[in-house]
Amino acid sequence: MDRYARQTVFSHIGKEGQEKLQSSKVTIIGMGALGTVAANNLSRAGVGYIKMADRDYVELTNLQRQILYTEEDAYQSLPKVIAATNHLSKVNSEIVLDPIITDVNPANIEGIINDSDLVLDATDNFETRMLINEACHKHEIPWIYCGAIGGEGMTMNILPKSDGPCLRCFLGGSDNSPNVSCSTYGVLNMLTATMASLQTAEALKILIGSDSIRKGLLTIDIWNNSFEIIDLHQDPECPVCVHGTYEKLGKILGTYTTALCGSNSVQVVPPHNVKVNFTQLAEKLAKVGNVILSAHSLKFSDEKYEITLFKDGRAIIKNAIDGNNAKSVYTEYIGI
Numbered sequence: 001m002d003r004y005a006r007q008t009v010f011s012h013i014g015k016e017g018q019e020k021l022q023s024s025k026v027t028i029i030g031m032g033a034l035g036t037v038a039a040n041n042l043s044r045a046g047v048g049y050i051k052m053a054d055r056d057y058v059e060l061t062n063l064q065r066q067i068l069y070t071e072e073d074a075y076q077s078l079p080k081v082i083a084a085t086n087h088l089s090k091v092n093s094e095i096v097l098d099p100i101i102t103d104v105n106p107a108n109i110e111g112i113i114n115d116s117d118l119v120l121d122a123t124d125n126f127e128t129r130m131l132i133n134e135a136c137h138k139h140e141i142p143w144i145y146c147g148a149i150g151g152e153g154m155t156m157n158i159l160p161k162s163d164g165p166c167l168r169c170f171l172g173g174s175d176n177s178p179n180v181s182c183s184t185y186g187v188l189n190m191l192t193a194t195m196a197s198l199q200t201a202e203a204l205k206i207l208i209g210s211d212s213i214r215k216g217l218l219t220i221d222i223w224n225n226s227f228e229i230i231d232l233h234q235d236p237e238c239p240v241c242v243h244g245t246y247e248k249l250g251k252i253l254g255t256y257t258t259a260l261c262g263s264n265s266v267q268v269v270p271p272h273n274v275k276v277n278f279t280q281l282a283e284k285l286a287k288v289g290n291v292i293l294s295a296h297s298l299k300f301s302d303e304k305y306e307i308t309l310f311k312d313g314r315a316i317i318k319n320a321i322d323g324n325n326a327k328s329v330y331t332e333y334i335g336i
Helices: 002-008 014-022 033-045 071-076 080-091 109-113 126-138 167-171 189-208 278-285 323-333
Strands: 025-029 049-054 096-101 118-121 143-149 152-158 217-221 226-230 256-260 265-269 290-293 297-301 306-310 315-318
Touching (some): 014 189, 025 109, 033 143, 109 126, 118 189, 126 143, 152 189, 189 217, 265 323, 278 290
Parallel strands (some): 025 049, 025 118, 118 143
Antiparallel strands (some): 265 315, 290 297, 297 306
C-alpha cells in the first residue's frame, strides 16, 4: 500500500477505501482528451481493473490535449488503447489494463460494460452517450457523463438504482442533442484535464460508496470563470429510466459510417466482424499506393485517400467527403 500512501492518509478514502478501489472494475469509453486523463488518474489511484474502449489511432493533432500519447505513437499510428496501455503499464504494473480496439455500438456495448462497477463517458458524440445511458440503465451500472468543447464543460453522475435523472431526462430525444465538434469549435487542454479530473473524483466517491457523491449537472466555463451546479429532476415520462424502453440498444446494424471529430476522417464499420488477411491485402494494395503493416492495423495511402484498416474489418478513411463516399472508397480498395 506504500504506493498509495498519500491517498490512503486522506481521511475520506483510508485503507478500506483503497482496498475497494483495488477490487473495482471501471470501463472508459473513448480514449481521447477526456479518456486519457481519466485513465491516467484511475491507474495512479489504484483502480484494480480498467477497460479502455476506443476505435481510433493516434495522430499528431491529438497531442495538444491527449496526455498519454507521444509523437512516436502518432508516427506509428498506434491504436489509442494500445498506446495508452503501453504507457500506463509502466506507471502501475499492479493493476489490470484491458484495451479494446473497437467501435462501441448497439451490437457490442453490453458485452463491453457488463462486468463493470462503473462506466466513464469520454466520448465525443451524443449518439454514443445515449447508447451508454440505455445500456447502463438496463444493467444497473452507474456511469458519469462528461463533455468538453471550447472553454466549456459539463459532467453529471447517473445512478440507475436511484430516482435521479438519466441523460435522456436531461437531453430529451437525440435529435435535440448539440451538434458541435472540437475540429470546428476548438477545445482547451486545460478544460479537458479539469473535466476528466472532476469526473474521476466522482468515480472514486462512487466506487468507495462515499456520501459526498455530487448531485446535479456541473457546468464550467474556464475562460469566463464560471462554475455552477444545476439541479435536475427525473422526467416522469422518460422512456429509459422510467419505462425501461431502449430505442438504440441491440439495434441491428448494416454497414454504417461515422464522421470522426477533428480528423477529417470517416469511419466505416461492416455489418459484422470479418477476419482480414493483411498480407494478401497488402500485396494487392501495394500495386496502387503505399502500404504500412503493423501488429494492429494496415495503413494504405495514395494521392487522394489514407485508409487505416483494423483486423475486424473496420476502417478509418481520411479525406472522404461523406459517409457515402467513404463506403465507395472502402468497397473499391478493401472489398471485403
